Amino acid sequence: xxxxxxxxxxxxxxxxxxxxxxxxxxxxxxxxxxxxxxxxxxxxxxxxxxxxxxxxxxxxxxxxxxxxxxxxxxxxxxxxxxxxxxxxxxxxxxxxxxxxxxxxxxxxxxxxxxxxxxxxxxxxxxxxxxxxxxxxxxxxxxxxxxxxxxxxxxxxxxxxxxxxxxxxxxxxxxxxxxxxxxxxxxxxxxxxxxxxxxxxxxxxxxxxxxxxxxxxxxxxxxxxxxxxxxxxxxxxxxxxxxxxxxxxxxxxxxxxxxxxxxxxxxxxxxxxxxxxxxxxxxxxxxxxxxxxxxxxxxxxxxxxxxxxxxxxxxxxxxxxxxxxxxxxxxxxxxxxxxxxxxxxxxxxxxxxxxxxxxxxxxxxxxxxxxxxxxxxxxxxxxxxxxxxxxxxxxxxxxxxxxxxxxxxxxxxxxxxxxxxxxxxxxxxxxxxxxxxxxxxxxxxxxxxxxxxxxxxxxxxxxxxxxxxxxxxxxxxxxxxxxxxxxxxxxxxxxxxxxxxxxxxxxxxxxxxxxxxxx
Numbered sequence: 014x015x016x017x018x019x020x021x022x023x024x025x026x027x028x029x030x031x032x033x034x035x036x037x038x039x040x041x042x043x044x045x046x047x048x049x050x051x052x053x054x055x056x057x058x059x060x061x062x063x064x065x066x067x068x069x070x071x072x073x074x075x076x077x078x079x080x081x082x083x084x085x086x087x088x089x090x091x092x093x094x095x096x097x098x099x100x101x102x103x104x105x106x107x108x109x110x111x112x113x114x115x116x117x118x119x120x121x122x123x124x125x126x127x128x129x130x131x132x133x134x135x136x137x138x139x140x141x142x143x144x145x146x147x148x149x150x151x152x153x154x155x156x157x158x159x160x161x162x163x164x165x166x167x168x169x170x171x172x173x174x175x176x177x178x179x180x181x182x183x184x185x186x187x188x189x190x191x192x193x194x195x196x197x198x199x200x201x202x203x204x205x206x207x208x209x210x211x212x213x214x215x216x217x218x219x220x221x222x223x224x225x226x227x228x229x230x231x232x233x234x235x236x237x238x239x240x241x242x243x244x245x246x247x248x249x250x251x252x253x254x255x256x257x258x259x260x261x262x263x264x265x266x267x268x269x270x271x272x273x274x275x276x277x278x279x280x281x282x283x284x285x286x287x288x289x290x291x292x293x294x295x296x297x298x299x300x301x302x303x304x305x306x307x308x309x310x311x312x313x314x315x316x317x318x319x320x321x322x323x324x325x326x327x328x329x330x331x332x333x334x335x336x337x338x339x340x341x342x343x344x345x346x347x348x349x350x351x352x353x354x355x356x357x358x359x360x361x362x363x364x365x366x367x368x369x370x371x372x373x374x375x376x377x378x379x380x381x382x383x384x385x386x387x388x389x390x391x392x393x394x395x396x397x398x399x400x401x402x403x404x405x406x407x408x409x410x411x412x413x414x415x416x417x418x419x420x421x422x423x424x425x426x427x428x429x430x431x432x433x434x435x436x437x438x439x440x441x442x443x444x445x446x447x448x449x450x451x452x453x454x455x456x457x458x459x460x461x462x463x464x465x466x467x468x469x470x471x472x473x474x475x476x477x478x479x480x481x482x483x484x485x486x487x488x489x490x491x492x493x494x495x496x497x498x499x500x501x502x503x504x505x506x507x508x509x510x511x512x513x514x515x516x517x518x519x520x521x522x523x524x525x526x527x528x529x530x531x
Contacts (some may be wrong), residue, residue, distance in 0.1 A: 016050055026113075029069050036073030044337040048077070048360065059085070061152045064099035066094040070118060075126050082126040083133045086407040090137065094144035094153060095121050117156035131168045131502070135175075142178050144411065151187045158182070158193040162269060165197065166513040170502050178199055180208040183233075188220030191229045196270035199236035200511045202518070206444065213237060213244045222409045226256065238278055246285055250292035253278060258303045269510050275309040277515060280316035283292070290323055297327040302334055311340040315347040322351040329355050332362035336344060339364060342377045356381040372406045388411050393420045396427075404435060411442030421446045428456055433473055441480045450484045457481055460493040467495040469507050471520060474498075476521035487530050495524050 015035050021025070022028050051073075058070040067088060075083040082089065092099050097114045098174040102132050105114040114122070120141070127134035145154035158179075164171040175197060182194035195215060199207035205212070217236075218229035231252060238246030253275050282289060289329035301307050314321040314328065320389035321344065328344050331337040332355075342359055345352040348390045360378045364370040372392050379388035392409050397420060399405025404427055408418050416426075424446065434454055460477035465472050481487050487495075498505065504517035 016047070016054070019054060020456045025063075025066070027104050029066060029104050030107050032066070032069050032322065033074050051077075052375045059088075064095065065101050065104060065119075067093050068099075068123065069105070071373070072123070072126065079129065082123070083130050086133060086137060090140045090144070091124055093123065094141055094148070094150070096148050096150055117152055120153075120156045121160060129166070131170070134160075134166070135164055135171050139174050139178065142182075146178075146181070151190060154182070154185070154187070155193065155251075158190065158197070159269075160203040162193065162197060165200065166504060166511070168502055168507050169504060169517070171458065172201060172204065176204055180205070182209060183211045183215060188229060189217065191215065191220055192227075192232060193270065195229055195232035195236055196511075199232050199239055199273075200514045202239040202514070203241065205236055206242075209237060209242050209244075210241055210305055212240075213242065214242070221400070225270060231272060232270070233274055233446035236280060243285070246282075246288050250279070250289055250296070254296060254306060259423050260305070271510070273511055275306055276312045277510065277512070278314070279313040283317045283320050286317045286320035294324050294327050297324070297331075300329055300339070300488075301327065305443040306524050307337050308340050311337060311344045314344040317342070318347045318351045320353060322348045325352055325355060326477050329358050329520075335363050335365050336361045339370065339373060340445060343372060346380045352469065353382040356383045359383075368407065369403075372409060376406070376409045376412065385413075387414070393417060396420055402432070402435075404431065407435070407442050408438045412446035414445050415448065417442075417446045428453070433460065433470075437473060437476055437480070441483075444480075444484055449488045453489070454481060454484050454486055457484075458488060458494075461491050461494045461498075464505070465497040471505055471516065475520050475523055476528050478520070482523065482526045482530070485530060487527050492528060495528055498523050499528075 015031055015038055019035060021026065022031060024042060033056060035038075035051050036088050039048050042048055045406040055074045058066050059074070062070060071081055071085045071089060090414050093116060101116045102113050105119055106112075107114065122198070124134065124137065127137060138157050139159035142161065144150070145157060161178075162173050165175055173287040179194040179201075182190050183198075185194070191238050195212065198208060198212065199412050203423055209369050211234045215233035216230050218233065221227070222231040232304065234245045234249060234252060237251065259430060279289065279293075280520050290528065293313070296304070297307065297310060311328065311331070314324055325345070325348065328341045331341040342362060345355050345359060356378050359374060359381060360383065364374060372395055375388040375391045379385050392413075396405035396410050399407075406425060410424065411422060424439050424443045428436050428443055431439060437460060440453040441458040444450060457477040457480050460470070460473045464474045483490075499521065505517035505520040506513040508516060
């Protein structure tokens, strides 16, 4: 029926969707004669059709011949980069979408044809970016950069080709192009260092993109923090806070790129805590309770550890509010001995009435110089009597080291019989209690092969890596699994935004640390 309609139809706005439907139907057909007729139709359009119809023919043929987009790369680039736009808006209609697709829509749809050919996908994007720069085609450049971004968060090898192009586009006259280029460079981190001066020149750039949050300057500032350039520090905290001022959140956009989370920007900047702390302390004093960024700021202070000690008064002031008290407790513990004066306030802090919260507070009070025996007894008994699914705070018990020996048998049983989450935490605790690497190391190494075999359990994988680094030993089999994971071209993350790159960096650094063990 589709073949009959194709032969009879003269309206190009109908012929194009019929052509696409023919490709889909052929892909699911076992009729050799019909398949051959579809092939002939598609081949004829590829030879003689209008530019937009030829692109549609590539889509149609890709449905039953997935290698077609790779073979027709030159055609796709030529048509999609044509400054005349090739008439897509006049005829590219598809079912279930009101109105025609424009060239940029078709470009995005076409990019998905290369999902199984990342090298060709990168060539497609790079050639379109280069063509857009030559012709000054702003819309094409934006669309190509968007597809380049999707490649970057899914294919690590895309970075070397995208980096210099994003760097050059920092000087583009279009706000949307500069915005995307700055965001891409921010995600690339230290690799963007050659463009630090260009990024610094954009710190006050108010350029925006209609559909995304933040300014060119915001993304340039973030890029400089990722590079480690001190020019990003003045007004950094204030700029991060600005979208939340007088409202609870900044209003997340559904697309990419978007502004990074506050802790993702500030947590790595421990070396600059002295410069950044005054602004954070002021914001905690002025609007700590009830403010959207109170918990993120507390997580930043926790990441900074002893360097955050000057913020002790502001953190202690949050202990009487159950919304923030546990995060405040963790920040105080991370500060170490300099926060010992807060121990009485920690013991009296306000938390929701749950056993886990009381155990956490007892542990924190001991870490800040409080009663060791009382905390050990409370936490140890909770592990002995704990029920599924968590079986008590076994993750806290290990901190007591050999003093927790009376509970070692229980911890060992949890390590042997628990689920994946519990086994790994019990293994860490048991090693701390006994001082022996085995059997804890063997249990932890069980979390490595699933990722090497293509799984995405990155949380347990990273936990195991960090624990093995502390234990100081790793088997030959585990080393082989880690080398396999390290060879993957995909980021080690389930995210598909800038966090994919950040998490990938964290996990790969942990892999390198474990592989460096003797």
